Amino acid sequence: MTKIIRIKDIAEMANVSMGTVDRVIHNRGKVSEDALKKVLEVLEQINYKPNLIARTLSSSKTQRLAVLLPDADLDPFWRSSILGIRQAYSEHNQFGVAVSEYLFDPYSGDSFREQARKALEWQPDGILLAPTLRQEALAFAEACQTNQIPLVCFNTHINELAMLSFIGQDLHQSGRVAAELMAMMASPGTILVTHIGEQVQNSVHIGAKETGFREFMAQKGRNHFEVITVQLASPTSPDFENSLAQTLETHPHTKGIYVTTSKAYEIARTLEKLGKTHVCLIGYDLIDDNLTYLRSGTINSLIHQNSDRQGFLGISYLTDYLVFQKPIPALRYLPLSIVTRENLDSYLSNIDFSQ
């Protein structure tokens, strides 16, 4: 059992005071070359590990974490992210972190900019961002950089955006998983890749999924499946049902539908109305509406994006970085979880992510 080495011990070894050692460790300057050298030598030699408990207790400054993500009332997809974030907060607030949520309309640049402004106004020490809007996110990231505020992003990866860490999924591979499932479950025929009233800014995000899906199908399903991309109207518009019904008429051998977003329930609802529930339907995310149809069997499988975990890890990473000054990974891909009727509950029962 190696005895713990304290700043006091280092000071004694280097024949200086604790204050000097402290200044060296934190690069606060005001140290003579002579003393600096002596302290560094000792540090080198003994591999000093600061006691994070003591450090946290001592500098009991609360770290402010601003969270910037779409309003779950406008898109239920984000509900689970929020849950993960709150869970992380409840576990970490004892370490002196404060979390403030800024919710924006995922399709409004103005809304984003306003919330971003408010977030910065709060003078946070770290920011967790869901960069759904490309241009706006880039501008915001730049603002963070000039203000020296560490930024962690989740869910949507934007290449050029400078950030401390990204937490999300491999979208390309996620498309391949969907295709694999489709090949397992659907009979040979036409497979639709549907885009539902999507905004332009999501194109990269969704494009990767489709590429992966088609890649797998080209390799493994060539002889059995014909993949066709269709654009449907927005579910809020009255045209939605018609556009789907018409598509199914145009492609009478449709055996499967891949929905690249969390909106599979919209398709499921319409399929049930049209009496076409035999079509194999694969979508994303364990939001309530999807679960209903997964349970009823209209949705055959969902790929779980682990958004809850994304949010949880986002806060955890920022806490580790700011409070404990631990290194955090630049990229964290979460598992591509396949959810079916039978293993659904085993995912739902995990409301807690600790660890």
Added chain:
Amino acid sequence: MTKIIRIKDIAEMANVSMGTVDRVIHNRGKVSEDALKKVLEVLEQINYKPNLIARTLSSSKTQRLAVLLPDADLDPFWRSSILGIRQAYSEHNQFGVAVSEYLFDPYSGDSFREQARKALEWQPDGILLAPTLRQEALAFAEACQTNQIPLVCFNTHINELAMLSFIGQDLHQSGRVAAELMAMMASPGTILVTHIGEQVQNSVHIGAKETGFREFMAQKGRNHFEVITVQLASPTSPDFENSLAQTLETHPHTKGIYVTTSKAYEIARTLEKLGKTHVCLIGYDLIDDNLTYLRSGTINSLIHQNSDRQGFLGISYLTDYLVFQKPIPALRYLPLSIVTRENLDSYLSNIDFSQ
């Protein structure tokens, strides 16, 4: 921002000293009814949350955690558990926990008893146990109870065993998931449920899986599948291959094999030799041998028991309980993760479980 309430504040509010408050909080006795009442009233009123950081710093006693599980060299299944345990250790040792591993031969009661003895000899403050051997585990749990050492179990649930917390999976449901997958992937015909040279003590453990599997098949696959249970020789014996070959001859319409343990690779190897790789093979756990055959396609799907996470959580729970004196859940079921060729890598890349 609600100001933090310290013991000192409580003492002032109740008109007693800090010492008295401390005694009340920790039930140390030596407090008059009068004072007790006053303090309890204040505590009731203000919902006191102790500062765990300060608490840990103050009582800087190292907690010793003994881990008792099978030797991964004797059964590779346990390798990932160890990884999770070590990961948890590396994240928690800053809070003053020491972890010592005691590895036993999973099929030898003597080996277990010896390691158990050594573990207790070390005088641990908490124990993490994989109770693979029923009788021995029960005896050990009793010893823990008389010694007042908190016990957390993982992987194998034993009903009558008194423990602080269990971490594992819902085995019955896991069988259902396997059946669901089988129904998706296999053509109609005979499905074998194989038991490979299993020991008697595992019977309960494995029985639950088979029951779940059959339950699903009875409900959903009645018309397509015939489920037959077969007992194969141990893979270490030369009879193994023969016993499988013969079984396949006896059941010529075999379209799927469900292996209730992590030994699917043994079947896969033999299937490849026999040239019968078209049989749909479903097993458990991401151990290296299994991965090879999952990648080659001979194994169609694996159910991931998240053993790494089980180990990680085991240590985390004990740390929370002993160091931070946090309440921990009595039962924690982990997700029944479905792993296929396409989402395999997304599971493997998650070497870190933090959070």
Added chain:
DNA sequence: TTAAAAAATGTTTACGTACACACTGCGTAT
């Protein structure tokens, strides 16, 4: 009734770090 024992209560210190503050020389400006 009083000394001793026991119970109750109060006070102090330690945990390891961070940081404000105090102090020491030394050179420069007044």
Added chain:
DNA sequence: ATACGCAGTGTGTACGTAAACATTTTTTAA
């Protein structure tokens, strides 16, 4: 010569809790 600034250094206190220790009050026994 005295005051001042300044770099370098050392000291003290706070963070909130736990636990050892010291003191007071109450109870018990002779």
